[in-house]
Amino acid sequence: MKRIFEIDPWTITSHELNAEDKRLQESITSLGNEHMGMRGMFEETYSGDTHLGVYIGGVWFPDKTRVGWWKNGYPLYFGKAINAVNFTKAKFTIDGQEVDLAKHAYQDFVVTLDMHDGVLYREFTVFGVHVTITRLISAATKELAAWRFAFEAVDGATHQVVVDASIDADVVNEDANYDEKFWQVLDKNADQSASWMSTQTVPNDFGVPQFTVVAEQTFAGDFTQTANTSTAFAVTNSFAATVGATPVVLEKRVIVTTSRDYADNVAVVAGAHTLSQQVTARSFADIFTAHAAEWHARWEKADVQIEGDVPAQQGIRFNLFHLFATYYGNDSRLNIGPKGFTGEKYGGATYWDTEAFAIPVYLGVTKPEVVKTLLKYRYDQLAGAYHNAQQQDLAGALYPMVTFDGIESHNEWEITFEEIHRNATIAYAIYNYTNLTGDHTWERGEGAEVLIGIARFWAGRVHYSKHQAAYMIHGVTGPNEYENNVNNNFYTNWMAKWVLSYATDVLPKIDDQIAAKLAVTDEEVAHWQDIIAKMWLPEVDTTDVDGNPRHIFLAQDGWLDKDLVPVRDLPADELPINQHWSWDRVLRSPYIKQSDTLHAMYYFPDAFTEEQKRDNYLFYEPFTVHESSLSPSVHSIIAADLKMEDKAVEFYERTARLDLDNYNNDTNDGLHITSMTGAWLSIVQGFAGMRVRDDQLVLNPFLPKKWTSYQFRLIYRGRILEIKVAAEDSTVKLIDGEPLIILLNGIETEVK
């Protein structure tokens, strides 16, 4: 836990630059616009520890991998969003001295992420010159990143300032399995007005397309262009100016185009040229305004206001800011990587996090089209899901644990083969979208193809145990990844049964053409119904850690046989266990990484009785170490549901400022983008008790003790609602759209 930024409702500011916190600072000051993004590393030379990260959405590489002994069905590579051509470099030289804050004395350092405008500022004074850097990645023009560098003498003297701005393809991934380079330079040019470089991922053995990325930089402002250089891996434009007490400005704009949007490599270059010409005509101020306006519109729909707790206020905005920087539904080929554009591990790949945690938020804060774009992403990758199932000798469609194109690209069997519960969540997202929006067209159309493919997977993946006269699912890893290869994980079995029930319900309503194509037989449906009737979901009577009787779902067959020491009895210096214990010890322990049995109750709060929720929560939570950043929010929501308000707030606090306070001591590697949903979910689904039940919006809010009030806007069936929860009462205001009747604190209430 470490807080290096100051508390403020709309900005993330630090006046300090500590070498040991540099990576953490870089992660937190990342920027992105769905098309591309970057960590907050410095433009100018910095010889201290830094993690260069520039990522382009959907540009990835199949990094070869070797497991010990390869077995049938193992994936061949680990897909990763790779660090791409670095177009951020701008070496500053003042009076012949290269600026390097790791080496030289400086004053007045400040870095500020302005979340309202979506802009990063940095200032410092060195060698008598005050430098101000403004950076944005345009939310209005996806291919555009723009900088404004201002230099101003503060010592009464004049100074010679040189800026060498480069596009540099000599980049590597820190996590490259074989220390290989993933990029080659196809073409480049540095001429008087601009320079550009065309780069391509190196060939691979796995049939994954090579991506071409072109970056072109153009300039404006007060500097004089002095030189242009081209080396094997870089193009550079150099500028000089004499700087006195009046600010001297250099504006830089970069256009980034990729082969994802153009027919061939020639067109990618031509596209960059065209866009560069367009942007050259615009001032930085104009670019800034268009960009900020887009951010303002986002906040208009999505802002959450918390009175009486500025850290919480800052936390929720920080989370929404980075979610939107990662994804805003403009490109159905993209998804939400667990680290977005902010780091390497998990990178820009797609995980079940999207459907489990991100879609519920986007459903509340963006137009339904954004979520439909995410649903379409999975629909478009259905062929990959069939391929994945076939690789495991299984029927139907198996969505991957990690992917860019639908094909599994993780490389650990205990995940790829076994963590199949993910497949149910893809179906859940269809249900969730339909339930919240009331729009059944997807569920009956393309969504049905996805749903039936997944249902067929589960029908083939279960087996019938004669011994117990029940259907079982052996050999899985549940959401609790601190167990592997368990039998009858409650969550997995429950969700498999739910998918088959949901598919059975939807089946008669599927659009004719799609139904004909799917050709589900009566025998299949009969088999599904047999599985639904006989799924193994044992409940047992036991006692919790305090000796109270509890009637619980068995988390998996062997769970009760473990050595059941609660987390509270573990020595504090052994936590987190994943850093202190061997994996062997972790796997055998009763400690739950993240919500597992409780996860079904998060998805389907109305499918369980209050007693079931309470008993399972009180039994399992004391064994939960919450070492996944995805865990606390689910517990917050269930605790709120159970009126355990203090617990709900406690768990909220573990998710709300996870990265801002470096809670898990790993934010230096990048932000937990998909976990950033947790604060919103805790507030809206937890504190405000938001549900949609029988096509009616339901709210059962409470106010955390520390807060004066909180309010949030919610997109709901064509309306924008503003819900305000204060000590005295809760109010719901209609900001836009038709009036409606909601259930507020159990009372039918018209909102107009």
Add this chain to the structure above:
Amino acid sequence: MKRIFEIDPWTITSHELNAEDKRLQESITSLGNEHMGMRGMFEETYSGDTHLGVYIGGVWFPDKTRVGWWKNGYPLYFGKAINAVNFTKAKFTIDGQEVDLAKHAYQDFVVTLDMHDGVLYREFTVFGVHVTITRLISAATKELAAWRFAFEAVDGATHQVVVDASIDADVVNEDANYDEKFWQVLDKNADQSASWMSTQTVPNDFGVPQFTVVAEQTFAGDFTQTANTSTAFAVTNSFAATVGATPVVLEKRVIVTTSRDYADNVAVVAGAHTLSQQVTARSFADIFTAHAAEWHARWEKADVQIEGDVPAQQGIRFNLFHLFATYYGNDSRLNIGPKGFTGEKYGGATYWDTEAFAIPVYLGVTKPEVVKTLLKYRYDQLAGAYHNAQQQDLAGALYPMVTFDGIESHNEWEITFEEIHRNATIAYAIYNYTNLTGDHTWERGEGAEVLIGIARFWAGRVHYSKHQAAYMIHGVTGPNEYENNVNNNFYTNWMAKWVLSYATDVLPKIDDQIAAKLAVTDEEVAHWQDIIAKMWLPEVDTTDVDGNPRHIFLAQDGWLDKDLVPVRDLPADELPINQHWSWDRVLRSPYIKQSDTLHAMYYFPDAFTEEQKRDNYLFYEPFTVHESSLSPSVHSIIAADLKMEDKAVEFYERTARLDLDNYNNDTNDGLHITSMTGAWLSIVQGFAGMRVRDDQLVLNPFLPKKWTSYQFRLIYRGRILEIKVAAEDSTVKLIDGEPLIILLNGIETEVK
């Protein structure tokens, strides 16, 4: 299944050279002398597919490895016996044409492995010249390999023959994880009389010592030396002769020394020089005679004779030949690799195979000192075993799954963390040695240190389940590697209990000094006894595949819940399942790779009732696919014990000619050295029913129907016995040593 060699009692001969069988032929014609060995690749140029393999005992490299996401306790590298400097190369040029049997027409090809003398012959006629090559790796002088090349014109003409004999360090491992080279050249010299090269393994990041290997070649015979050349990775001596109808001979001797036997790199070179000088004085005939005499002495102790079944006769000798080529107990730092010196996968590393399968054979066919050397190997690596346990946060000593130096060097968690049953077998070997030899000194001395270390591991690795009021072992992989991460594998639990019982029995007899050092407390022993009393070993009533009631040990907690389709109902084209099914499907299936529950009954035939053995055999065997070459022999022994003689013979046949008939279609990769024990075990412990019970040798022989008789020699407590089993009767002859009383067919019988 493919048989490419002819049937003969003492030789392995083929008159064919098929490109597609070249690797298979090379594996089968491997030679070795414990210090070093090589595959049967050709000396001369062969441009077709071939697998070069020259291995030096104890010379290995920690090949770096990357698992998907490294977790605490994962090993960092995969240790492998690496392909070493190639000193076998001898290019033949006849009348200016380079001999290459992949390119040129040839006649009269024959290759013969003479098992009685331990020599490999090869002959062929090409370009009018008949070439005869004799190869041996000396069983008398460990550093010595020797060749005799004879050339004879058979077309009435004379021919110019040139031989370029090289030592070549430009070698790679086909299985190198990162396609890296493991060798560098330290020094080399090619002068008129001889050439040599000093090579060293490249540096590594894991603290594993670098090994230096020096090879020096000297020559004798009828040829004229013409040139000596030295290139970056090779030294070559060239010879020429005019060949007519009289054979012209070139003899080559190679001395191989390593840093394992010398103080420093200078001494390794000097050692090679000294030994080369000694060997120069000896004729090839002299070298041959000394070598063959050693092999004759081995056969004198160990030969098994089978009348009426020449393929079986050939098979058992082939197996013993390769076992002895791999290991004969001369060096306590060496062990028996599953592929010995015949291939890469599993390579020359040490597995539990040694204690489980090889020691029982060596106890019968070699002096007790040979086995004691194997026991000492583990004793010398005790520090590594403590290290391995510590890596997993566990107490005591955990012997590794794969090792060269005692440190775990496999790299799959489901093996290294979980296949811990291996640790019990290290203790079993001490018991087995003691029981068969009657020598208690090891058990009470160094062996006690090993035993108590292992006992302490098990006492820490079990946990107490309050739910079942029993000690359990969760998260293991049993001998059946077609399941991973199971709970309460019967074999593992049973063996853990046995180790604690054995340790408790031995404890009061341990030598004082060692006992003081071990300092086992009363509390510890009380804990052991509690575990022994309360170990979870459930027995259940069920029915076998034919519907007969069976009372069985539960193989692991979830076993009966599987989809229990017997192997006989699987489509033939899906076998072996490890080649046709995804690993996911294999793991969830009921199919047993090798004896698992039955393995304890192989170790301890007298610890189970006949009914227990019968019920478990008849229940589990129908689910056993025997896809480990180690499986059939155990089943043969248990079937014999149960008087199911036809079954015993059937399983014997699956092990006896496993490599000679390429039964598993993988002998091209190398021989199954440790599985070669299976034929001997099936005959001696199975057909002859050999046991040692209460310090008395017990024999209950039967004769397989196809055979006229079989006889074998057995080393037993200072005696050599010869047991002959024929249709009319069974006789035991004393070849050497004092008379003794044995239990033959249940009757006390004096052997004199």
